[in-house]
Amino acid sequence: MKIKIVSIPVRDQQKALDFYTDVLGFVKKLDVPLSGENRWLTVVSKYEQDGPELLLEPAPNHFEPSKVYQDELMKAGIPYTQFYVDNIQEEFERLTKLGVEFSMKPTDMGTVIAAVFNDTCGNNIQLVEEK
Amino acid sequence: MTYYIQELKRIKRTCFSNKVQVDIAVNTKRYIDTNFDKEISLDLLAHLRFTSKYHLIRVFKKYYGITPRQYLINKRVEKAKIFLKAGKSVSDTCYTIGFESINSFSNLFKTKTGISPSIYRKATFDKSRQ
Numbered sequence A: 001m002k003i004k005i006v007s008i009p010v011r012d013q014q015k016a017l018d019f020y021t022d023v024l025g026f027v028k029k030l031d032v033p034l035s036g037e038n039r040w041l042t043v044v045s046k047y048e049q050d051g052p053e054l055l056l057e058p059a060p061n062h063f064e065p066s067k068v069y070q071d072e073l074m075k076a077g078i079p080y081t082q083f084y085v086d087n088i089q090e091e092f093e094r095l096t097k098l099g100v101e102f103s104m105k106p107t108d109m110g111t112v113i114a115a116v117f118n119d120t121c122g123n124n125i126q127l128v129e130e131k
Numbered sequence B: 001m002t003y004y005i006q007e008l009k010r011i012k013r014t015c016f017s018n019k020v021q022v023d024i025a026v027n028t029k030r031y032i033d034t035n036f037d038k039e040i041s042l043d044l045l046a047h048l049r050f051t052s053k054y055h056l057i058r059v060f061k062k063y064y065g066i067t068p069r070q071y072l073i074n075k076r077v078e079k080a081k082i083f084l085k086a087g088k089s090v091s092d093t094c095y096t097i098g099f100e101s102i103n104s105f106s107n108l109f110k111t112k113t114g115i116s117p118s119i120y121r122k123a124t125f126d127k128s129r130q
Helices: A013-023 A064-076 A088-097 B003-015 B019-035 B042-048 B053-064 B068-085 B090-096 B102-113 B117-128
Strands: A005-009 A027-033 A039-044 A053-057 A079-084 A102-109 A112-118 A124-130
Touching: A005 A064, A005 A079, A013 A027, A013 A039, A013 A053, A064 A079, A088 A102, A088 A112, A088 A124, A102 A124, A102 B003, B019 B042, B019 B053, B019 B068, B042 B053, B042 B068, B053 B068, B068 B090, B068 B102, B068 B117, B090 B102, B090 B117, B102 B117
Parallel strands: A005 A053, A079 A124
Antiparallel strands: A027 A039, A039 A053, A102 A112, A112 A124
16 A cells, blocks of 8 residues: 555635645646536645645535534644655745744754644644754 | 643653753764765764763664664665666665675665565666656
8 A cells, every 4th residue: 555645624725725836835736626616636745746645625615524623623723734844944934924824933842843834724734844 | 822832842841851862862863864875883873972872772762763773774775765766776876875785785675675676776767767
């Protein structure tokens, strides 16, 4: 078995695509129309374009438990997932200039430095730099 | 303060409060990351951190879950995969990542990945050219 997809629940797929590409710097991989306004929409890291895909999934709009779970994680400040960066301070400054809101600035956590931001689509996301 | 930040503070207090130990582990990892292609012994790593071999192994394993030697092996295999995928020959890859014997490199690679380096190269380099 191989891990090829990581799913992230989003409230608005177009808004998510804009944020994950224009702001975070991911690259769109697949965009396949499904029923209604739903899409099978994935992005990949520009550094690993054949690597794992992030599926921007509108589950909270169609499945109440997914919405509840996402809301509760958000309220508790818990990140839905995390991404790795080479220099978290640079990334923090770049994203802050682009208007991204951080609930936690880069913070030393022993073997890593971590920060948490709002992806504007219902999730907190953690950034990590390995020391 | 969110629940998550409270939890992180608690984790930092309980798991990462000993800065000296964290520094030993982190700096050992960094040394391996930049010198994986050279001869690295446990004696050398311990000497660099002014500590005993036994303490170094304990501390490193506490923060990374594996020993420095296991980390070095993993790092070499990870780099070997990159070189093989880019088309480097098995022998060139072997010497580039710090091995002296193609046999020992091949055996280790197969132990870690399940396939020999030549098959891995065939499967990845050839595939990337299609």
